[in-house]
Structure formats: C-alpha cells, structure tokens
Amino acid sequence: MLHLRKIFLAPLIACGTWLLPLPALAADHFNTLLYHHVSDVTPRSTSLSPDEFAAHMAYLHDNNYTVLDLGEAINAVQSGQPLAQNSIVITFDDAWKNIYTNALPILEEYGYPYTIFVNTDPVDQGNRFAMTWEMLRDVKQRGGTLANHTSDHDYLVRKPEYNEQWLADALANIDNAQQRLIAETGATPKWLAYPYGEYNLTLKQALKDKGYIAFGQQSGGIAKFSDWQALPRFPAAGPYANLKSLKLKLASQPMPVDYAAFPETVIRIDQGQANPPILTATMLKQEKKGVRQQLRCFILGAATAPDWSDTTHWQISANKALPEGRSRYNCTAPIWGQKNYYWLSQQWLIYAE
Numbered sequence: 001m002l003h004l005r006k007i008f009l010a011p012l013i014a015c016g017t018w019l020l021p022l023p024a025l026a027a028d029h030f031n032t033l034l035y036h037h038v039s040d041v042t043p044r045s046t047s048l049s050p051d052e053f054a055a056h057m058a059y060l061h062d063n064n065y066t067v068l069d070l071g072e073a074i075n076a077v078q079s080g081q082p083l084a085q086n087s088i089v090i091t092f093d094d095a096w097k098n099i100y101t102n103a104l105p106i107l108e109e110y111g112y113p114y115t116i117f118v119n120t121d122p123v124d125q126g127n128r129f130a131m132t133w134e135m136l137r138d139v140k141q142r143g144g145t146l147a148n149h150t151s152d153h154d155y156l157v158r159k160p161e162y163n164e165q166w167l168a169d170a171l172a173n174i175d176n177a178q179q180r181l182i183a184e185t186g187a188t189p190k191w192l193a194y195p196y197g198e199y200n201l202t203l204k205q206a207l208k209d210k211g212y213i214a215f216g217q218q219s220g221g222i223a224k225f226s227d228w229q230a231l232p233r234f235p236a237a238g239p240y241a242n243l244k245s246l247k248l249k250l251a252s253q254p255m256p257v258d259y260a261a262f263p264e265t266v267i268r269i270d271q272g273q274a275n276p277p278i279l280t281a282t283m284l285k286q287e288k289k290g291v292r293q294q295l296r297c298f299i300l301g302a303a304t305a306p307d308w309s310d311t312t313h314w315q316i317s318a319n320k321a322l323p324e325g326r327s328r329y330n331c332t333a334p335i336w337g338q339k340n341y342y343w344l345s346q347q348w349l350i351y352a353e
C-alpha cells in the first residue's frame with residue numbers, strides 16, 4: 001500500500017516542484033528604490049538613518065528579493081529576457097558623502113549592486129557634503145555604477161518659456177555632467193535622473209533622440225511597456241522609509257498601461273492651463289471587471305475611483321485644483337489571482353513663472 005501510494009504521489013510531487021520555480025523566473029518587470037541621504041542629521045524628507053537603510057537591505061535579503069544591477073535589469077526587460085519574480089534595483093540621487101560612508105558598507109555586506117546619479121558641479125566645486133571624484137572613482141572600482149543627475153541640479157522645466165534656448169541650455173546642463181563623469185571616472189551609461197523628477201514632454205523627446213534613458217521620482221515599477229524617458233522609482237526615504245508601507249510597493253507590479261501616451265506633466269497656470277489636470281490611461285490588456293472596479297487613485301490624501309469610458313480606457317482628476325509645486329496621482333488595482341497590486345503614478349508640476 002505504501003509502495004502504491006508512493007507511485008501515485010510521485011508524479012504530483014514532480015509536477016509541483018517543477019511548476020513552482022517557473023513563476024519565480026518569469027517576471028517581465030522590476031522595481032527600483034530611490035534614496036538620497038543615508039544619515040541621521042540631514043533633512044528628514046530626503047533621508048533615512050543608516051539603521052533604517054540596514055533594515056531595508058535586511059528585509060530584501062530575508063524575503064527573497066533579488067537585487068540587480070540597473071544595466072542588467074534594463075537589458076533584460078528591453079530584450080524580453082525573464083527576470084527573477086522579485087527583482088529590485090537600488091538607486092541614489094545626489095552624490096552625498098553620507099552615501100559613501102554610511103550606505104556602501106551595508107550594501108557591500110549583502111553584495112548588492114547600486115547606481116548613484118551624480119550632480120557634478122558640487123563635486124567639481126569641492127562641496128564638503130558631496131563625494132570627491134576620488135571617492136566616486138572608488139565607488140566604481142568597488143562595483144557601483146555612476147550616472148547623470150545634471151551638472152547643477154537646477155529645475156529643468158521651471159523656466160519662463162520652453163523655447164529653443166531653454167532646450168539648448170537644459171541639454172548642455174545634462175551633456176556637461178555626462179562629459180565630467182566620463183572624464184573623471186570613465187565610461188558612463190546614458191541614464192539621467194531628472195532633478196526633483198521634473199520634466200516636460202519636449203525635454204523627454206529630446207533625451208530620447210539623444211539616446212538617453214531617464215528616471216523620474218513618481219512611484220511604480222519598470223517593464224518593457226514603460227516610458228523609457230520617464231521611468232518611475234519608489235522613493236524610500238523620509239515619510240516613505242517605513243518598511244510597513246514599503247513592503248506593498250516592493251511586491252507591486254507596474255500597471256500595464258500605455259505610458260508613452262501620458263499627458264504633459266507641467267501645468268502652466270500662468271498660461272491658463274487647466275488645473276486640476278486630467279490623467280487619461282489606456283490599459284494594455286483587458287482586465288477582469290473586479291480589477292477595473294477596484295482601481296483607485298490616491299490624490300491629495302483621498303481615494304477616488306476613475307471614470308471608465310470602456311473596458312480599457314479610464315481617466316482620473318483631482319476634485320479641486322492642485323497646489324503650486326509637485327503633486328502626484330498614485331493609482332493601484334489588485335492583480336487578478338494574486339495578493340499584490342498594480343501600481344501607477346503620474347507626477348505633476350503646477351507652475352507659474
């Protein structure tokens with residue numbers, strides 16, 4: 001009897017063990033964490049303490065997340081090669097010295113790769129809070145990646161007019177940082193992190209033409225269907241450092257919509273443009289009714305259901321004008337048959353010169 005049972009159970013077990021690892025290798029997306037300061041003494045809004053950072057890394061390690069090099073993750077997603085189900089990329093904006101002193105030892109404990117987006121003027125000027133070129137070369141020597149965060153970290157789109165001179169200046173700001181990184185540290189990928197995550201459609205297109213991939217600061221994951229000149233990242237410092245809220249984001253997947261068709265992010269109220277802005281989105285596949293019904297957007301602290309014009313098109317707007325400066329529409333929906341959520345975010349800049 002025992003013998004028989006073994007025979008009958010064997011194929012099931014074989015099936016089970018064969019089937020289980022498949023989804024773990026089949027992801028077509030990854031999530032990116034965005035950090036600035038890793039310090040107890042810098043402004044809290046863009047900081048987390050070394051202890052909190054260590055807790056994030058320990059959580060990734062203990063919960064079977066695979067931390068990937070950004071280049072490796074980009075190549076896999078763009079070429080359609082599968083990634084591990086729980087793939088994470090770690091990035092830092094601004095080359096703060098505290099990243100070098102406080103974050104690197106923790107990252108190296110786990111052997112986690114990372115990318116630092118460098119604004120080069122403070123390094124050139126010997127700003128005492130910025131890393132030196134020597135430190136940045138050491139970062140590369142130790143396996144870190146450096147990329148472009150403009151020269152001067154100025155607002156790129158808070159300018160009177162988006163004319164030819166404006167675009168030439170913005171691109172020169174970016175080109176100069178690229179040249180400085182190459183001159184001081186060698187080969188540098190054409191990846192830009194927009195200061196404050198602010199961009200407009202004209203700049204985005206110009207960067208695409210120049211072969212750049214660019215990152216914002218709106219939350220969400222990255223897949224082939226992402227807008228590659230407006231890639232999202234999950235801010236993980238200040239109010240977002242809390243692991244409880246971060247867990248849901250780490251496990252989330254990019255909402256499959258047509259990101260390239262998203263509207264202009266800058267609303268010029270000095271030019272009479274409509275505020276609040278409307279986000280229109282097209283789902284890339286037909287989602288179950290239950291998923292559509294549970295899609296919610298979180299705007300100015302309230303959850304709102306979008307308007308669906310058919311089974312793939314929806315739109316959402318705040319119920320009052322957004323304040324001047326940056327705001328985000330964050331939208332989530334449950335993924336059918338999973339405990340995880342789709343995630344989508346659009347950052348707006350409400351601006352008057």
Ligand SMILES: [Zn+2]
Pocket residue numbers: 093094149153195196
């Ligand atoms: Zn920055």
